Amino acid sequence: MATDSRKSPKSLDEWTELLRIQEMPIFSNTAQNIYAALDDRKKGAMELATVILQDPNLTAKLLKVGNSPYYNPSKQKMSTVSRAIVVLGAEVIRELTLACSFFEAILSSANKERANREIAQALHAAVQARELAITVRDTSPEEVFVAALLHNIGHIAFWCSNNPQSRKVHDLIEKSRLNSREAEKAVLGFTLWDLGKKLSKSWRLGGLIEEAIVTPNSDDKRVQMVQMGHRICDALKAGRDSEAMQECLEKIAAFSGLSQEAVKAKIAKNTSEAVQIARQFGANDASRYITSEGVPAGVDETEDTKIDKKELQFQILQDISSHISGNIDLNVLFEMVLEGIHRGVEMDRTLFMLLTPDKQTLNEKFSLGWPIMGCDEKIHIHHSESQANLLFDALQYQDGVWQFPEEHPHLYSAQIQQKIGKHECFVFPIHAENKAVGLIYCDRSLHGLPLTRDDFIGAKHFAKQAHIGLTLYCMKNH
Template structure:
């Protein structure tokens, strides 16, 4: 599950470093276009955005919703993207459905008890069965052997897991949560259920107890026991609790749909035997519309609460998503003017988030970076035309691709450049793309000019 692993670890590193903030968090999210689209789609739902202020950039979403909530949403989206891309079987979807359903119940109770962070309870509940979910999505023959032992030889779930795998899936979950640094509550709720006295871990457990009770029916002893537990915790009436549990199932269905877990959504609804018709359609991105929306964000940043880092990040997102580039980077000239060092990049495949891309500025012979910094306009470099400008050193860093570049100025002095290409997909560039690139990079230079004037 490399997508989830890399995302989870990168987010942990960023949020645990006081020197890093929204820009770095946005950069991690924007590495994955599918994750970006899904996160923005969910961020614009009434559940997370009751003010209904349209959010088209990740940076704006982080500011409006908060980095902690975005962290939680990113973990969920990334996790589900990793597992839903596999060959799911019935058991995997059962696990996912139960996890989402339990998470919604646990969060609702956390809100009712005035918990400091209901979203954290939601995530801890959703990822509580991460070992089981991960296994059943990728299990193959071992999963079939476990199912056979349970069905044909009356093994318990844990006995069957131990016999086939040599360990229990709950132990796998504990190991994964620790390796991926998913957070204290996730780890605590997985590894010590029986003796744990943390009331928040109790909320996670109660979420799953409710889903198990609903399988047996609303008249079952398990269901009545859950009602009594919730009654003690929230001091709500049984009527209010019953109505809330019913609404939670509908909410869980909606959330599963939003995350793209459509098979799991169907299973959630079937808990109440509700016949539904649901058709999932992938969002179609209109580049022109997206460019216009992001340009409105840029105008708002420049004219309102000016934040130079947010401006540059939004400009890069406009190029990356609005123009549709594979790799986009803003690099600053170092003190000796002999190289450019990455300040912010999107789509760059690197060994680690900490690694910075370095471009060398060569005057003799003049390479593409020197040529760009020597002018004042955007440059569309083409290997077939500018063959001598692609030095071996450059090709080792960026390859030999068509690319767009624009020098960035502060007080009329070049301080760096923005570079963009389609070096991964090899899709051709055209005049419309170049015009879009020029528009966004010009906004960066206009913003820096205004920033300097404000400082003066």
């Protein structure tokens, strides 16, 4: 059902459509793409990395939070999404990317105070639920985290929307003696819990997220962990010595097998962790609503700073060096090299292709910046005896080539123009044991910015790392 943005939504369906399409489209698209990349077992880390790398802000936030002590206690520095997936694992990356895209979509709210309270509750409950899942040795604590984070999605989406009707509910709650559900029903005709159920189905979030929203009183232990995360937050609001907190401690102690004192200590530690994580995600205002205890005043050290291009290149080259000094995974190596060129040299489109054994075809292996396509739509370039083309010509240049369409128009054959286009570009052949095995292509065709000599040198450094890694791999495996 399409909703006219000039009219105030009236029904539950209209509110669902407004929030799904107009208010939180970034979260909607990112969430679905990430779930698709992870749920398809045929797809690997690169498909997940590709979804993340399409959004530079998400990439920067993910790496920043991923390097925090909470997610990365071993302090292994990660400058590439590819390495982050290796170090942290795909499940943790899913947790992080969904949380990052979630905060990205909701932090520009008009109802600041109420929105920040809802965000604080979501993140705090997620941290408490995740740690409880770890305590009872759950197989996927990250899934519990995400389910708890999105458990009150109807409330969060509503209060973070800029629709004037949310202000009416806010005023009614503040001025009347109605409880939240009664106020929601009086103004909207439905509760925000109903809205959350609709949104979870509309976004096709499925799994534990939807199960915990639709059947909150389920006997399923994982649903109970999600609920307990939120009960802890509610009990803390009532007071650490309140009846609600005592009841909460008893339930969690029985559930986890820990003593009440141990549970109390864990809750306190998790609360402090939640404050720090909120700040890492950029939700500084929301972090103040998690707790007023033990929160240091002053400058927030997590403020984003723009990393210099040369510094980023250096950091990513360090990631690659770390990888090739141990057990080399060639897929991870080339993913990192491609990411280095794409992010470090700021290319619009980057492509790694492998040469077939008969040397007649180049097949796309990994790409960044192109539309995400199915396996049948990958780029394939064939060698032709009768006509030279850009990519096969580049295989003869040991150190790579910087090509201009106006200087060598004959190399931009019909096949090249159809599959790649007619753009200024860098092409670097990849060799193993003095034989070409593939190549890396990159350009700035989307934004049309000029390529420079420094760009060529930077990209060449990454291509050389691919060659070094491949050589070491061959030596170790012969």
